[in-house]
Amino acid sequence: MDRRSFVGCGVASLAVLAVQWAAVEPRFLASALGGTGVDDGFVDWLEAGGNGLAGLPTEQRRHTGRLMDAQLATVTQLITRGRYGPRTGRRLHRLAASLATTCGWHRFDQGQHADAGRYWETALQSAHAAGDRDLVAGVLADTAYQAIWLGRPRAAADRLGYALTGAEHPTARALLLLRRARAHAAVGDRSACYRDLAAAEPALGRSAADPAPGxxxxMSPADLAVDSGRCLLDLGRTAAARARIAEGVALLPPSRAKTRAIFLSYQARSHLHSGEVEQALAAGTDALALATRIGAPRCLALVHDLGPAFARHHREPGVPELLDRLARA
Incomplete structure (x- = not known):
């Protein structure tokens, strides 16, 4: 682990990571790879470390790519070279799937789509090896989201249909149905879109004995509202879309900065569709500022995509300034 891996972490996060690394006794890894067997305490630490890195705020998590890669490499090494029983094996494969998923999202947010796909393929294989059907569904949901983003909604709908056959938790089903509704809306299939939206809302509100998978x-009512609005926008129902997106933006907690930047770009688009340039300018400006602050190229791309629509209103106050900022971002 070279020191550059830590550059950009907040002071508090850096201190925690340093203590964690120092606290792991070298004998754990040596014994795991030397024939004694994988120590459950070491697996506990790896799980806690991976969750800690994934739980950092977006503006800090973007600097921890090397740490996540190192964590995944360690777990992969244990899987391929360590000695362990079936229970520990399932834990290791589940952890590898979780880490690979997070690494995939990091690449996806940076616009590195091929790399993201490779990480998610690794995650899918590990989730299968762990026998975790819900986790398999989650990885498929992520690859479907990427497919929608890259303009392949039919492929996304197919993957989400398969994922729904393995997902049991109501929150998981709500997310999968919502994403499939987005895919259906992208190809203009109104009835399929409305059917999935109608099923997603009660699923999200349904109680369950176990907590939702990580x-x-x-997943929250804010996500349901905004993505429902985006579906309606794709289907040409601009007024209804604008109301749903505004509802979701208002519900979203400040801690979810990356999601807020995406939601604000959707909100700007909905206002542009209605000719409400002043409101679109406010939402687009906020989205650009937030995406720039957290360093999320994927969010910046969404705002950049609004440029041609804003350019049609270049005589409106504030629009030339936003277009100039977009050109320099």
Whole structure:
């Protein structure tokens, strides 16, 4: 682990990571690879470290790519060279899937789509090896989201259909249905879109004995509202879309900065569709400032995509300034 891996972490996060690394006794890894067997305490630490890195705020997590890669490499090494029983093997494969998923999202946010796909393929294989059907569904959901982003909604709908056959938790099903609705809206299939939206809302509100899987634990009414609005926008229902997106933006907690930047870009688009340039300018300006602050190229790309629509209103106050900022971002 070279010192450049830590550059950009907040002071508090850096201190925690340093203590964690120092606290791991070298004998754990040596014994795991030397024939004694994988120590459960070491697996506990790896799980805690991976969750800690994934839980950092977006503006800090973007600097921890090397740390995540190192964590995944360690777990992969344990899987391929260590000695362990079936239970520990499932834990290691589940951890590898989780780490590879997070690494994939990091690449996806940076616009490195081929690399993201390779990490998600690794995650899918590891989730299968762990026998975790919900986690398999989660990885498929991520690859489907990428497919929608890259303009392949039919492929996304197919993957989400398969994922729904393995997902049991109601929150997981709500997310999968919502993403499939987005795919259906992108190809103009109104009835399929409305059917999935109608099923997603009660699923999200349904109680369950167990907590939602980690890959969808963040799913909330805010996500349901905004993505429903984006579906309606794709289907030409601009007024209804604008109301749903505004509802979701208002519900979203400040801690979810990256999601807020994406939602604000959707909101700007909905206002542009209605000719409400002043409101679109406010949302687009906020989205650009937030995406720039957290260093999320994927979010910046969404705002850049609004440029041609704003350019049609270049005589409106504030629009030339925003276009200039977009050109320099």
């Amino acid at each position: 890959w969808c634990g963040w």
